[in-house]
Amino acid sequence: MDLRQRNLLRKRLATLQAAAWLMVLGLGLVYAWLQVVRRSELQQLALSQAVKVRTTPAPRGIIFDRNGHRLVDNRRALHLVIQQEDLPKEASQVESLAQALEQDPAQLARRVQMARSAGMKRSLIVQDNLDDSGLARAENLRARFPFLSIEVAPRRVYQGDELAAHVLGYVGEVNPQLMSKEPGRYQLGEIVGRSGFEAARNDLLKGQDGQRKSLVDHLGREVALYGLENSTPGQSVYLTLDSGLQKTMQDAFGEERGAGVVIDLRDGGILALYSSPSFDPNAFLGHMSQEDVDLYVRNPTQPMLDRATQGLYPPGSTYKLLIALCALEKGIISPESTFTCHGRKTYYGREFRCDGVHGTLNLVQAIARSCDVYFYELGARLDVDEIHATAAKYGLTELTQVDLPNELPSRIPSRDWKARHGRKEKKWYAGETISVAIGQGQNGVTPIALARFYAMLGAKGKVLTPHLLYGQRDESGQMKIIPPQKPRDAGLDPKVWAVLDEGLYEVVRSGTAHKSALPGVTMCGKTGTSQVTTFVDKAHYRTLAKQFRDNALFAGYAPRENPQIAWAVVVENAGFGADAAAPIARKLCQYWFLDRLKKPLPPPGGKLPDAFEEPQSDEAEQDQEPAAPPKPQADGAR
């Protein structure tokens, strides 16, 4: 090789060396692009596929009755779910899954789509509450649909099934309506209270969800825990309810329709609240069977309706106490004033009837025997707006503010009300006031409002706020009482009150409800029979179909010496209040004042906390009616 050639070779090799370095530079630029320019974007991608954030749902608070008996408990449930990151993208997959699960493909596809677009943090439940065979089927499905997984989640268990369904309500996945009503408050897939106390105090019961960040490998298997935020369980609470009394009420209603409420006169706590027919909240926790839908949702007897807070009933004769109160306060009558009943009387050219021919009676007698003519007379002397004003003064026109959702206000007619709500006529006729005076006509009250009115009578003019929340469970598992709202003093004249009390006492002692008198317990109350259809004569009455019969009512308080409880009971289409409703109230008093102390429920913690005996802090004591020991009544029963 000569020198010229060697130089040429050197030049060409140098060119090749330059090419090699150019190649290295080019590769370096590619890596600079990835590692310097696109670094954060790719790091984010790496993180997002390796770190999975899953919500761990907080268990909801447990609900106890006032004695510490569990009304709602939590169990572990297994759900077949799809994790957010595994949501299938192909429509065919969703469709075949729906077929395998025997679900509506369109609905499942909609849920999958919704879960994806809303960026749901929770897993999508495709089948809930798997039992053993369901679990076996689910495992088989997982082989076919690898995006499925099985998740453990807390599940509500409602003890006593139908016992307190309308009080407790039930929980379920939040629905789009609820989410659009309060945007930002709920997360898709969240379990929320859907009715009853569960819904009313969802804030208290729901707890704080936790987060589980885990490092997963390429197969989605958890390799390590990356970060854990424990969930905070919801607040466990004690209700004012007494499950024994509640059970007594449930049994007393039996197959009858209606509702009853018992209120603790010291603080307004609801001791029992039952709406019949009831339903089993456990049936609403997951996918409902067709059988349950037919039984509860499509049933014309409306088991889902809480008649205690949403049922509007004409109060019938139970309304007479309001009229009497109004008349006494207006000075239209004195306690001694008498009217004579001939069984019927004509006002404004129309004849109004009475149940019997009562002769001459004073107010106490008129209440005891439920004379309509006496109250027609009062109605003729009163103005409807005066009645309305008295109702408002004693809290009958307003919502009771009970901690249950969707309470309906009672309908207490007035001129103004008719002008706004009257269907054809906007003008009030004096004749209508006659009907109003015996609780017919446009009147409509909810059982809870009626119970509160009688609680007000029992408490000598204190307007209580009925409530279910009694206390909450502190860290040591003890109950911490939540102070109830202070009652409003409506300023009932003690002399006026004494007359009404006398009347109510006579109802049970010698009047319409004397058959329901309970030896040893001095019950005070008022029967009511409200017309559902136009009046027909008594002979014809027995032939009427059940749904046209009158509603039976009985409201009152006991014991007379030192009232502790007040109640209202409405039995739909059951006939006379004395026959159908008063016996239920009698059973309630029998249980509360006699049986409860003799045969208490098995105590939860070794001691049966008695609502009337419980030592309370001085401060709480001042907020409430001074409570006298209930023992005398109990002992006096023997």
Place this chain on the structure above:
Amino acid sequence: MNLPMTPGALNKSTRNLDPVLLFLVLVLSTLGTLTLYSAGKGTAHQALWLRQSVWNGLGLLAMLLLSRFDYRRLAQSSLSIYITGLLGLLVVLVIGHTVSGSKSWLTWGGISLQPSEFVKWIVLLFVAHRLGTKSPEGLTNWDLVGAAGLLFFPMFLVLKQPDLGVAMTYSPILLLFPLLRGIRWRWVVAGVLGFTLLSTVVWNYKLKTYQKERILTFIDPSRDLKGKGYQVNQSRIAIGAGGLWGKGFMSGSQTQLNFLPVKTTDFVFSVWAEERGFVGILIALALFGVLLHRILAIAGEATTAIGTYFCVGAAGIFGFHILINIGMVSGALPTTGIPLPFFTYGGSSTLAFFLALGIIMNIHHQAKSR
């Protein structure tokens, strides 16, 4: 020339053992083995780094031995070596072991060898020997066509396995020689036009849809996100996640959580990229650059044309491996299974790379000891 077995000769040869190449090969194989250790940790490939260390040790020994053996004597026997290599490829086709679709392995007593990895160096040696009678400028087109003919048989046999990746690594042997000789621009233009025309015709009239799809996926892996596209995508994420300084040894999430596929073989460089970052990439690229630079420098020193041809071809083969593999894992080049020298796990390729370096060291040695 005899083997330099006298003490004086050994002294001389030790002095002339190229320190740059020795340094590079030691550093690169050490880095490669460490990366394999991290990549295999906790998987079925946990022990691969140990096996690779054994191969490195054997390779180092073979390289040192070959660096003392006169390459011209080796070149003289290159015809018989070439024929032995072809026979080896034939044997593989008959009794070979199939791994991931390619029948390219001879397995004997727990040791697997891939003859095709050695054959590329054998072909290079044989071609260098055949062309070695002429200086680079003296090469005629016919010489090159003849050399191409020598390449045809082994490439055909490797494609039969089929192993497109390895077959492609044979091509740089020829591509660089026209450059070395000097090439007219019109030939380059004619070549490009001819290739374009030919491929257009083949594409439109000869290929079936699935074949087109396969080629398109080869060019753009993102068309097949669950297969090759998935691999490249994960590899890019791993590289990018490494950032400037890297996640640190054994700390790459892509690597350790197995998001990165075939991380001990084809994609091992992304493990390096994730754990060492851009700084590590620059170091590795610099080492490879110096390697190529040094081999081409030795090509210039060579006392014979055979030596020059061998070094240039070797630089081509090394460069091709580096370009395709590092380009592939970053998604800049199509995905194809080509090992990265001293990083990718593999006995045959590692041993072959060491042997080639042994010959280059001898070429250097001969030049120095003249």
